[in-house]
């Protein structure tokens with residue numbers, strides 16, 4: 001007997017599985033690349049990721065990296081809603097990648 005909840009869980013699980021390698025690649029790229037090759041939006045994102053990474057590292061040590069990737073992938077369903085959520089809380093939505101020459105964008109295109 002398949003309930004709607006089972007379907008939802010399966011969709012969610014597939015989403016996490018789909019996003020895990022992408023989240024990992026994005027975080028690895030952001031933290032390891034030269035920030036001058038990123039656009040303004042991605043540089044902000046990099047700063048945020050590095051800052052959060054330091055906080056996670058204080059709590060989880062060596063597990064901080066995989067843990068951040070997991071958290072990022074687990075939150076995949078929120079991401080399309082984030083800009084609207086932030087606006088509704090009266091906050092500026094995070095800057096988006098301006099694409100073009102940005103390394104985060106060109107390497108994603110290369111991977112696709």
Ligand SMILES: [Zn+2]
Nearest residue numbers: 039042097102
């Ligand atoms: Zn960018």
